[in-house]
Amino acid sequence: xxxxxxxxxxxxxxxxxxxxxxxxxxxxxxxxxxxxxxxxxxxxxxxxxxxxxxxxxxxxxxxxxxxxxxxxxxxxxxxxxxxxxxxxxxxxxxxxxxxxxxxxxxxxxxxxxxxxxxxxxxxxxxxxxxxxxxxxxxxxxxxxxxxxxxxxxxxxxxxxxxxxxxxxxxxxxxxxxxxxxxxxxxxxxxxxxxxxxxxxxxxxxxxxxxxxxxxxxxxxxxxxxxxxxxxxxxxxxxxxxxxxx
Amino acid sequence: xxxxxxxxxxxxxxxxxxxxxxxxxxxxxxxxxxxxxxxxxxxxxxxxxxxxxxxxxxxxxxxxxxxxxxxxxxxxxxxxxxxxxxxxxxxxxxxxxxxxxxxxxxxxxxxxxxxxxxxxxxxxxxxxxxxxxxxxxxxxxxxxxxxxxxxxxxxxxxxxxxxxxxxxxxxxxxxxxxxxxxxxxxxxxxxxxxxxxxxxxxxxxxxxxxxxxxxxxxxxxxxxxxxxxxxxxxxxxxxxxxxxxxxxxxxxxxxxxxxxxxxxxxxxxxxx
Ligand SMILES: Nc1ncnc2c1ncn2[C@@H]1O[C@H](COP(=O)(O)OP(=O)(O)OP(=O)(O)O)[C@@H](O)[C@H]1O
Ligand SMILES: [Mg+2]
Numbered sequence: 001x002x003x004x005x006x007x008x009x010x011x012x013x014x015x016x017x018x019x020x021x022x023x024x025x026x027x028x029x030x031x032x033x034x035x036x037x038x039x040x041x042x043x044x045x046x047x048x049x050x051x052x053x054x055x056x057x058x059x060x061x062x063x064x065x066x067x068x069x070x071x072x073x074x075x076x077x078x079x080x081x082x083x084x085x086x087x088x089x090x091x092x093x094x095x096x097x098x099x100x101x102x103x104x105x106x107x108x109x110x111x112x113x114x115x116x117x118x119x120x121x122x123x124x125x126x127x128x129x130x131x132x133x134x135x136x137x138x139x140x141x142x143x144x145x146x147x148x149x150x151x152x153x154x155x156x157x158x159x160x161x162x163x164x165x166x167x168x169x170x171x172x173x174x175x176x177x178x179x180x181x182x183x184x185x186x187x188x189x190x191x192x193x194x195x196x197x198x199x200x201x202x203x204x205x206x207x208x209x210x211x212x213x214x215x216x217x218x219x220x221x222x223x224x225x226x227x228x229x230x231x232x233x234x235x236x237x238x239x240x241x242x243x244x245x
Numbered sequence: 246x247x248x249x250x251x252x253x254x255x256x257x258x259x260x261x262x263x264x265x266x267x268x269x270x271x272x273x274x275x276x277x278x279x280x281x282x283x284x285x286x287x288x289x290x291x292x293x294x295x296x297x298x299x300x301x302x303x304x305x306x307x308x309x310x311x312x313x314x315x316x317x318x319x320x321x322x323x324x325x326x327x328x329x330x331x332x333x334x335x336x337x338x339x340x341x342x343x344x345x346x347x348x349x350x351x352x353x354x355x356x357x358x359x360x361x362x363x364x365x366x367x368x369x370x371x372x373x374x375x376x377x378x379x380x381x382x383x384x385x386x387x388x389x390x391x392x393x394x395x396x397x398x399x400x401x402x403x404x405x406x407x408x409x410x411x412x413x414x415x416x417x418x419x420x421x422x423x424x425x426x427x428x429x430x431x432x433x434x435x436x437x438x439x440x441x442x443x444x445x446x447x448x449x450x451x452x453x454x455x456x457x458x459x460x461x462x463x464x465x466x467x468x469x470x471x472x473x474x475x476x477x478x479x480x481x482x483x484x485x486x487x488x489x490x491x492x493x494x495x496x497x498x499x500x501x502x503x504x505x506x507x508x509x510x511x512x513x514x515x516x517x
Contacts (some may be wrong), residue, residue, distance in 0.1 A: 050418065071417035
């Protein structure tokens with residue numbers, strides 16, 4: 001069954017059609033990469049999926065019901081930047097989602113309960129290779145480490161779908177290759193549904209189980225919005241091959 | 246090399262920093278000496294020893310009327326008012342600033358009001374305060390609050406709005422409620438910024454304090470300066486002004502130290 005179902009979706013900003021009549025369903029446990037030229041509305045689509053902006057027309061169903069009107073825990077995000085909290089240490093950044101869930105009033109846990117949670121957070125940090133940086137603040141991390149932290153933070157909240165907006169585009173090629181391997185591993189372990197927007201075609205194919213291409217038919221015509229021009233399934237065989245690199 | 250690329254060394258920097266102070270001091274000494282040469286009874290530019298004698302009297306001799314050591318009782322009175330005023334102001338601004346910055350309904354309700362209120366010249370309100378609250382401590386502290394709170398409030402509202410939208414969205418996707426986001430994301434990031442706002446408010450706070458003391462008080466540094474002005478006692482006024490400046494300077498340093506020790510992440514996050 002599809003987790004996300006987008007039906008007849010339009011997005012129009014001051015007479016400029018950005019997305020035109022989009023239809024898309026995303027099945028659970030798939031990894032959907034969305035590519036397309038700059039300004040075609042990839043981020044807009046993702047922001048609609050996280051309920052930051054709303055569509056002009058059409059509907060989005062999440063697990064069969066209308067998408068909630070505000071961001072929820074079911075839909076985790078990682079942005080290109082500003083994804084982690086600058087005032088919290090690496091460990092506290094990962095601890096935060098657990099604390100928010102466990103203590104509705106303070107959002108902060110003290111005492112012995114905190115100990116178990118810290119263990120959970122440490123395990124997650126170990127997973128993304130940040131255990132040794134646990135006491136540092138985000139400003140002290142490299143870009144790649146910050147994005148790994150952002151992934152860890154989003155994953156520990158156990159969302160049903162993870163929305164990524166060019167999460168790795170600010171990284172240098174070596175770091176990016178490492179984090180691709182990590183992302184692939186995390187996705188295979190958690191079997192989470194992922195929707196990732198990227199500029200990098202090879203990244204889209206390396207990580208995705210399905211690649212969607214968004215494009216405006218006429219770049220200069222404001223009355224013709226972007227639509228899905230290609231919807232390419234990526235075969236698992238080629239995926240494991242490239243994933244192993 | 247271009248002027249914009251020339252940097253003084255470590256010692257050079259120190260010398261440069263001290264230089265204006267030394268020059269001002271030397272100019273004063275020269276002018277004072279010249280005037281005393283012409284007229285030994287000159288009161289306008291007292292010599293160092295005249296000021297030292299006056300200050301020794303103010304600091305270490307009991308005042309006959311009140312039985313107090315005036316410099317210290319004045320200092321205590323002024324600093325108490327200043328700290329009371331700034332604390333109340335900071336508290337109100339912090340609570341209002343964060344709530345208004347975060348809640349769209351409150352923003353619509355209060356931003357125009359705060360903007361209009363901040364245009365009221367605080368000193369023009371002083372007579373109203375005296376009539377309502379009398380000439381006691383309350384009106385002086387209130388004047389400092391009225392004079393500094395609107396600025397701090399507007400500053401904090403802007404700082405809250407400066408938090409990247411992505412952070413607030415992210416916090417929501419991690420399951421945070423409005424209250425939790427305020428408590429765990431916004432408040433901790435605003436505390437060091439409140440200290441910045443406080444530092445900027447120190448100058449105005451002293452201004453309003455001294456004005457209020459000059460107009461109606463029985464003690465305080467501002468009161469003393471305006472009292473002895475009647476006798477042309479420059480030998481007291483000048484050291485008092487220097488003392489006030491020094492106090493303001495120490496406050497500023499203290500706030501800066503608190504900021505860097507209590508919020509070690511802040512400097513790094515600001516430069517990113
Ligand atoms: N809030 C808004 N108001 C008006 N126009 C907007 C708004 N948000 C986005 N747009 C417009 O929508 C179009 C798509 O923007 P979007 O950010 O989704 O592009 P994108 O595909 O993510 O581009 P990039 O690859 O450069 O990130 C752009 O033309 C942009 O100007
Ligand atoms: Mg984008």
